Amino acid sequence: MTVHTDVPARERGQTDAPAPERVSHAGEEEKRRKARYPGRQTWAAWPAYDAAGLGFRGYWYPVAWSSNVAAGRPVRITLCGENIVLVRDSKGLHALYDRCPHRGVPLSTGTQEFDGSISCPYHGWTFDTSTGRLGAVITDGPDSPICGKVSVATYPVEELLNLVWVYMGVDGEEPTPLLDQIPEELRGVSFNLGGRIKVRRGDWRLTCENGFDEGHAKFLHRNAMWRRFKSMPVWNVTKLEQRGRWLFRVQTEQHWTAEFPGYGSWPPERESRWRIKPSADGTQSISNTGNPKAPHPHIAAQDYPGFVSVSMPGVLRVVYPDFIHYEFYVPYDADHHRYVGLMVNFDSGFRSLLFKAKYLGFVRWFFHGLFAAQDAWMVDETDAPPERLYRPDVSLTTWRSMCEDAAEERTARLNPTA
Amino acid sequence: MTRISAFILPAVTVAFAIATYPTVRNFLANNTRTQVHRINV
Numbered sequence: 001m002t003v004h005t006d007v008p009a010r011e012r013g014q015t016d017a018p019a020p021e022r023v024s025h026a027g028e029e030e031k032r033r034k035a036r037y038p039g040r041q042t043w044a045a046w047p048a049y050d051a052a053g054l055g056f057r058g059y060w061y062p063v064a065w066s067s068n069v070a071a072g073r074p075v076r077i078t079l080c081g082e083n084i085v086l087v088r089d090s091k092g093l094h095a096l097y098d099r100c101p102h103r104g105v106p107l108s109t110g111t112q113e114f115d116g117s118i119s120c121p122y123h124g125w126t127f128d129t130s131t132g133r134l135g136a137v138i139t140d141g142p143d144s145p146i147c148g149k150v151s152v153a154t155y156p157v158e159e160l161l162n163l164v165w166v167y168m169g170v171d172g173e174e175p176t177p178l179l180d181q182i183p184e185e186l187r188g189v190s191f192n193l194g195g196r197i198k199v200r201r202g203d204w205r206l207t208c209e210n211g212f213d214e215g216h217a218k219f220l221h222r223n224a225m226w227r228r229f230k231s232m233p234v235w236n237v238t239k240l241e242q243r244g245r246w247l248f249r250v251q252t253e254q255h256w257t258a259e260f261p262g263y264g265s266w267p268p269e270r271e272s273r274w275r276i277k278p279s280a281d282g283t284q285s286i287s288n289t290g291n292p293k294a295p296h297p298h299i300a301a302q303d304y305p306g307f308v309s310v311s312m313p314g315v316l317r318v319v320y321p322d323f324i325h326y327e328f329y330v331p332y333d334a335d336h337h338r339y340v341g342l343m344v345n346f347d348s349g350f351r352s353l354l355f356k357a358k359y360l361g362f363v364r365w366f367f368h369g370l371f372a373a374q375d376a377w378m379v380d381e382t383d384a385p386p387e388r389l390y391r392p393d394v395s396l397t398t399w400r401s402m403c404e405d406a407a408e409e410r411t412a413r414l415n416p417t418a
Numbered sequence: 419m420t421r422i423s424a425f426i427l428p429a430v431t432v433a434f435a436i437a438t439y440p441t442v443r444n445f446l447a448n449n450t451r452t453q454v455h456r457i458n459v
Binding site for chain 2: 368
């Protein structure tokens with residue numbers, strides 16, 4: 001699928017403008033999709049996306065660092081609007097619905113009185129951590145008749161990349177392999193990983209759209225310390241290209257200065273004085289700073305068409321010459337999301353130590369901290385829909401359409417007879 | 419002054435690093451927000 005931002009002038013900024021032509025569909029489905037593209041004021045053109053305020057089901061989500069879930073210390077998380085308790089015991093890691101059915105007390109406030117179980121702190125209702133079944137009620141004696149008649153929901157949970165992942169499906173649904181959801185370039189290779197997890201205000205969709213937003217970084221982040229000494233284009237000509245499950249922003253033109261009629265040129269001298277000048281050959285496929293640095297061989301081997309890409313269920317991938325940055329926008333509740341920012345570097349040996357030192361001493365503060373905080377600020381301030389989109393927002397509309405496709409495919413898979 | 423800069427300050431720095439290493443490592447390993455890891459296949 002290829003979509004260009006150069007939509008006809010008559011369509012720009014019009015509330016009744018149709019979405020850009022998409023070429024991946026044909027037939028009745030395409031006609032139906034076009035029919036629901038009458039305007040962009042609301043998200044009605046993307047009904048599944050519009051309804052996904054609590055996230056899409058059928059995916060694994062990273063929720064915590066593995067080391068933060070210790071045996072004997074249950075951890076409460078919120079995912080897709082559901083409260084979940086993570087419990088570690090001799091049988092492994094478990095995830096259960098965090099509510100005792102007796103009186104609604106969170107099990108995460110309880111204790112692990114017996115191995116393989118968690119007990120509610122109120123009356124000692126004790127649940128098997130593997131099955132969620134009520135195995136004992138300490139305050140009702142060993143022959144409590146309610147045992148075995150009550151249970152709490154359990155969730156598939158796995159650990160990978162030193163992270164805890166929880167699968168959010170529907171009742172009885174078999175989870176997909178977690179490895180299928182890990183970015184392809186991370187499978188079967190060793191790497192260094194630095195990351196930051198934080199619950200932030202804002203709908204996960206808004207923060208995902210912010211991440212994949214073509215226009216924002218060049219202006220919003222221009223004075224972030226992470227970008228203070230690097231040039232960024234004033235504007236780009238961008239097309240969208242889908243490869244497998246990833247949707248890429250492909251920059252076909254980068255304009256480092258621009259003359260705005262009636263206003264003058266931008267950026268002003270004070271904006272660019274301290275910045276490293278972009279390379280003379282213009283367009284770069286890796287990074288957005290004109291950095292001519294040759295990419296790491298493993299990164300170069302991926303042959304990414306663009307440096308920013310996004311995939312379901314809200315994973316951003318930003319490729320730089322010597323590392324790849326990922327952002328997992330994990331639905332928390334309707335008003336919050338869990339930001340999981342990971343930076344991956346493929347060096348080994350002594351350079352691994354340099355990467356870790358760089359991450360802890362600089363990246364963590366200036367990229368995953370201050371730079372990402374600018375995004376969090378904008379997400380918190382965003383009040384859309386309603387909205388009035390502009391040319392670069394084809395990145396958003398194409399992403400929403402991709403979500404729509406994935407939701408339809410999942411619906412068809414779960415309901416083959418419908 | 420020369421003696422301080424040449425011997426005492428480095429010695430104090432190294433001693434401080436050694437003394438705080440377990441705490442710093444434990445802090446980094448269990449930090450709920452920020453962690454670094456080596457992922458080996």
